[in-house]
Amino acid sequence: MTFHDLLAHLPSGSHGGGNPTLTGVASLTEARPGELTFVEHSRLLPQLQATQASAVILPLDTVLQSAAEARGLAWVSLPDPRLGFALAIHYFYQPAELPPGIHPTAVIDPTATLGSAVRVGARAVIQSGAMVGDGVQIGAGVVIGNQVKVGNGSILYANCTIYERTEIGENCVIHSGAVLGSDGFGFVPTPDGWVKMPQSGRVVVEAGVEIGANTCIDRPAVGETRIGQGSKLDNLIHIGHGCRLGAHCALAAQVGLAGGVVLEDWVILGGQVGAANQLRVGSRAQVAAKSGLHQDVPAGAVMAGYPAIPLPLWRKAMAVVQRLPEIYQTWRKLNREGGPPPA
Numbered sequence: 001m002t003f004h005d006l007l008a009h010l011p012s013g014s015h016g017g018g019n020p021t022l023t024g025v026a027s028l029t030e031a032r033p034g035e036l037t038f039v040e041h042s043r044l045l046p047q048l049q050a051t052q053a054s055a056v057i058l059p060l061d062t063v064l065q066s067a068a069e070a071r072g073l074a075w076v077s078l079p080d081p082r083l084g085f086a087l088a089i090h091y092f093y094q095p096a097e098l099p100p101g102i103h104p105t106a107v108i109d110p111t112a113t114l115g116s117a118v119r120v121g122a123r124a125v126i127q128s129g130a131m132v133g134d135g136v137q138i139g140a141g142v143v144i145g146n147q148v149k150v151g152n153g154s155i156l157y158a159n160c161t162i163y164e165r166t167e168i169g170e171n172c173v174i175h176s177g178a179v180l181g182s183d184g185f186g187f188v189p190t191p192d193g194w195v196k197m198p199q200s201g202r203v204v205v206e207a208g209v210e211i212g213a214n215t216c217i218d219r220p221a222v223g224e225t226r227i228g229q230g231s232k233l234d235n236l237i238h239i240g241h242g243c244r245l246g247a248h249c250a251l252a253a254q255v256g257l258a259g260g261v262v263l264e265d266w267v268i269l270g271g272q273v274g275a276a277n278q279l280r281v282g283s284r285a286q287v288a289a290k291s292g293l294h295q296d297v298p299a300g301a302v303m304a305g306y307p308a309i310p311l312p313l314w315r316k317a318m319a320v321v322q323r324l325p326e327i328y329q330t331w332r333k334l335n336r337e338g339g340p341p342p343a
Contacts, residue, residue, distance in 0.1 A: 001091060003055045003074040006036070009091060010057075010076065010084050016065065017074035020054040025085070025092050028053070036092075038085040039064055057084045098137050112144075121158065133170065145181070151207065163219065169207035175235070177214040180205065184218040184225075184241025184259060197221050199241065206230075212237065212253070220259070228265065240277075252289065264299065288314075 004019045023034040028044060031037040031053035038057035039048050048056065048067050055074040058064045059081050068075040078084040098119035102108070108126045115134035122140045126132065129147040136150050139158035144150065148162050151170035156162070160174045163181025174180065186197035201220035205211070205227045212235035219225055220241035227239070228247040238256045239245070246265035253271045260278040263269075267281050270289030275281070282299030292306035304314040320327075 003036075006055075006088060006091065007076060010087055011078055011080075013060075013076050013078040013084075014065075015074070015076035016069060017055070017072070020074055022055060022092075025089050026053065028056075036085075036088055038081045040081050057081045057088070098139065103140075106138075115152065127164075139176070157213075163203070165202040166205070166219075167202065168205045169209065169229070171208050172205055173210040175211060175213040175215075178211050179216045180211070181219045182216055184220050186221050186241065201225065201241070203227075206247075209233070215239075218259075234271075246283065 001022050002019050003022055006022060007015060021034065022036050026032065026035045026037055028037045028039060028047045028051050031051055033052055033054055035053050036055045036057070037051060037053040040059060042061055042063060045064065045067055048064060049071060053073065056068055058068060058075050058077045060077050060079060065075060065077060098121050100119060102120040103122040103124070105122045106120045106124045109128040109130070111128045112126045112130040112132070114132045115136065117135045118132055119137045121138060121142070124138050124140060124142045126144045127146045130144050132138070132150045133152035133154070135153045137155045138144065139156055141159040142156050143161045145162055145164035145166065147165050149167045150156070151168055151172065153170055154168055154172040156174045157176045159176050160178040162168070166181040168174070181203040183199040186199060187194040188197055199219050199221050201223045203217050203219050203225045206229040208230040209227050211233045214235055215233050215237040217225055217227065217239040218241040223242060225239060225242055226244045228245045228249060230247055231245050231249040233251050234253040236254050237251055240257050240259040240261065242260045243257050243262070245263045246267065248265060249263050249267045251269045255269050255272065256274045258275060258277040261275045262280040264281065264283040266284045268286045270287060270291070272290045273287050273293065275293040279293055279296050281293070281297040282301065284300050285297045286302045287293065287297065287308060288304035288311065290306065291304050291308040294307045297303055302311040303309065304311045
């Protein structure tokens with residue numbers, strides 16, 4: 001593919017330089033001749049001046065454009081270079097697919113329904129009443145429980161487990177080891193021990209959701225746990241019973257949501273954020289990594305810390321924390337001298 005061929009598949013933007021043939025994509029510092037790379041910020045100017053790439057996607061920055069011209073690079077400037085690079089990767093890399101058809105070791109219940117062009121890997125199990133849509137890929141060792149629904153075009157990678165009555169929308173991606181629909185943590189204390197509350201609910205995953213490896217999403221005692229359209233969940237996340245995620249939420253690794261948590265649309269949670277039972281996080285709120293949520297978060301808020309507080313306040317608090325040794329020594333000195341004079 002030539003650089004100009006690629007431009008036809010990217011958002012429109014000013015461009016310059018030659019028209020090299022491109023054979024792949026790479027990071028700015030590792031790219032070799034024939035490869036495409038990208039730059040997000042002017043602070044990466046030195047790396048741009050040293051790159052061995054043949055073409056580059058730039059932000060709307062004339063200084064970077066001039067540097068690319070001086071290096072003899074083909075370039076295009078876009079409002080979002082990372083997005084442009086993501087689109088470009090599609091033309092140089094295609095994920096591995098299962099071979100067409102159903103592997104002879106797969107076990108499929110006669111009452112299950114499979115759409116057209118479904119691919120099923122070795123030792124996968126599809127149980128009674130399951131409905132699998134057109135073009136679905138089911139990897140080796142996947143277990144699809146009774147009455148599960150899987151929408152058209154979804155991909156279930158090896159060894160994920162989908163419990164009974166779970167519903168997965170169209171064009172979802174479920175990575176290896178993920179468990180959808182496992183029992184919520186519901187037990188009633190009695191003098192004789194814990195009595196399990198049956199988890200009769202289900203999990204619903206709307207269209208376009210991606211769920212990372214070894215993530216677990218629990219079903220509730222009644223009702224449903226729901227993951228909203230287009231949401232993206234990283235690896236090693238736990239979503240407790242009865243949680244509801246809105247559309248296009250993004251959760252980084254090791255997030256843990258206790259039961260009944262509600263995330264409205266476009267919420268972003270950093271790695272290892274924990275949320276207590278039944279709280280609500282408003283639309284487009286953001287929570288920094290390792291924060292702990294113990295109360296509702298307003299829409300649009302940016303929170304950090306444990307317990308989480310507004311980010312500007314957290315930054316001020318951390319500035320004081322760094323000065324605590326100095327403050328302590330001052331306090332000791334004043335104490336030895338009999339304390340400050342009376343006001």
